[in-house]
Amino acid sequence: MQSKSRLRHAVFTIALALAPTPAFAIDEALLPRNLSPWGMFVGADIIVKTVMVxxxxxxxxxxxxxxAKTIELRRSGALALQRTRALEGNLTLVEASVRAGDAHDAVAQLIQSCAKEAELSGGVLDDGLQERVALRLERVEAAMSRQIARGTGVLATIGATAPFVGLFGTVWGIMNAFIGISESHTTSLAVVAPGIAEALLATALGLVAAIPAVVIYNHLVRGIANYRALLGEASAQLMLLVSRQRDHRDFRLSRAAE
Structure with a gap:
């Protein structure tokens, strides 16, 4: 009985020794020592590094x-609101023009454009004057709206393309992982893990770039819409001012006369 037991034990030991290593067995000596985000970046392929950068x-x-745009919108909006409220008072176009001076903010340019058209009209008070003033105000509004919106287009581009750029890094990292498996003739996790980790890091960076860009873009679009509404209100106040002066027949805007 003892000899049979020893024989079975020997056969079992030999079978264990000859059994193939499981595919998921990990040789800890082969595992990369640093799988932190910086370590994965340093160890990444040049293409993946370029994507991450x-x-x-x-x-x-x-x-x-x-x-930059938040500061610009706050300053421009506050100044536009201040000048628009001033137009609601008992002002003439001459007084509003003098107050605006040579300032370059949006409402000041609306006032200057309105005064310029009235001056070029030579004091002729007709429906054509109001139409010309309205056209000038519309053009200035459009120009100021384009100016305040500069730089926001890049946010839309980043929000739309960053996930796909991150996906490209993911695909490239997975390709490298499979190439490493092929060259090492093993499916050890030590070979697969670095490439997969790099791929996932590229995806994460793509989302980190895209999500804030979309949120900030929508926030700025709302702020720009509010700013445009202020300009529209200022234009309406100027049209009312021109209409009142026309009714009172008091429309002398020549700067020389001032």
Whole structure:
């Protein structure tokens, strides 16, 4: 009995020794030592590195545009509101023009354009004057709206393309992982893990760049719409001012006369 037991034990030991290593067995000596985000970036392929750097730059551009446009919108909106409220008072177009001076903000340019058209009309008070003033105001509004919206288009581009750029990095990283499996003739996780980790990092960076860009773009679009509404209100106040002066027959706008 003892000899049979020893024989079975020996056969079992030999079978275990000859059995193939499972595909998921991990040789810890082969595992990469640093799988932190920086370690994965340093160990990544040059193409994946380029994708990651591009997405990081896109994210930096997004936050820079957000800061710059937020400051610009707040300053421009506050000044436009202040000048629009001033137009609601008992002002003449001459007085409004003198107050605006040579300022370059949007409402000041609306006032200057309105005064310029009235001056070129030579004091002729007819329906044509109001039509010409309305056309001038419309053109200035459009120009100021384009100016305040500069830089926001890049946010829409980043929000639309960053996920696909990250996906490209993901595909490239997975391709490298399969190439590593093929060259090493093993399916060990130590070979697969770095490429998969790099691929997932590229995807994460794509989302980090895209999501804030979309949110910030929508936020700025709402702010720009509010700013345009202020300009529309200022134009309406100027048209009312011109109409009142026309009714009172008091329309002398020549700067020389001032």
């Amino acid at each position: 591009g997405l990081a730059v896109a994210s930096l551009v997004t936050w820079t545009v957000w800061l």
